[in-house]
């Protein structure tokens with residue numbers, strides 16, 4: 267105990283993880299459940315959730331759903347189908363299709379969202395939220411990303427809905443990019459914060475907002491500067507890739523997503539935020555499958571599919587930062603806390619060993635979908651099926 271105490275107060279974070287692995291100190295703060303032992307190098311955390319996921323529909327959903335249900339207990343399911351999931355009736359029907367497509371024995375709860383349009387009815391949102399059907403409403407600026415044509419152009423038109431959401435505590439998930447063609451695509455997140463997000467938040471006190479898939483230091487700063495009613499998801503791939511991955515040595519469509527990955531300085535700021543223990547940052551994979559033909563063409567779709575290997579990727583990133591003790595917070599605790607839901611009671615265990623070989627692509631009834639390639643070996647395997 268004394269040895270552990272001395273180790274805990276004298277070692278830096280990277281060494282604390284090492285000391286924990288050597289059995290000297292528990293890895294996590296009291297009450298958390300992350301422990302390592304030097305022989306097995308295992309990490310047991312509460313079962314994670316995915317706070318931003320695209321499951322699509324039909325044959326594609328049938329193919330990708332098991333990949334999320336294997337490791338995640340719950341996921342915020344994005345509503346950008348064609349046509350989008352706009353009303354509570356459509357959300358209920360989509361939820362039923364997801365539940366019907368789940369593999370036998372899977373324990374997975376889809377948390378539904380409504381796609382905000384200029385015609386969205388505040389009363390429908392309120393009823394869907396109070397019945398527990400939806401967990402959030404999603405704002406896409408019209409034209410900002412995949413299947414966002416029905417999104418919002420005139421933000422004044424959605425003011426009554428936002429006010430109702432503030433009143434009832436229903437979170438607004440935001441794709442935070444302006445669509446102004448004059449604005450460089452690499453600046454669209456930062457400009458959105460100034461031009462759209464901050465004015466909306468100031469005009470709607472109490473509105474709880476999740477900035478989805480943060481990609482910039484500007485986004486991280488904005489979240490940190492706001493104590494209440496603001497959280498942010500960070501994807502697996504934005505913790506790993508920069509714009510070089512997309513463009514250097516030939517164009518790599520499987521690294522293209524929106525918001526587009528930025529320069530290394532931004533990626534590193536995201537890693538620092540995710541591994542910091544700050545509860546305002548949590549995992550939303552934004553796993554967004556498109557078939558290979560739809561990615562590998564003259565006008566390829568935006569979206570990276572990472573459901574299958576996300577946890578192995580994250581363990582590698584957190585370990586590299588000497589922050590394995592923060593993985594449970596990021597993947598399993600901070601999201602439920604923001605959404606005012608209990609964390610999952612069951613646990614998953616990751617074991618470190620020889621590199622895990624994931625398939626290059628998964629086959630779905632809609633066609634092949636290439637899996638995110640982090641570009642480095644993955645040593646952490648999720649135990650179980």
Ligand SMILES: NC(=O)N[C@@H](CC(=O)O)C(=O)O
Pocket residue numbers: 320346411412413441522523524525552554555568569570
């Ligand atoms: N992230 C993406 O690049 N694509 C997402 C949409 C989105 O989350 O913006 C998709 O639906 O394919």
Ligand SMILES: [Zn+2]
Pocket residue numbers: 411441478479524525
């Ligand atoms: Zn988005």
Ligand SMILES: [Zn+2]
Pocket residue numbers: 318319320344552554
């Ligand atoms: Zn998305």
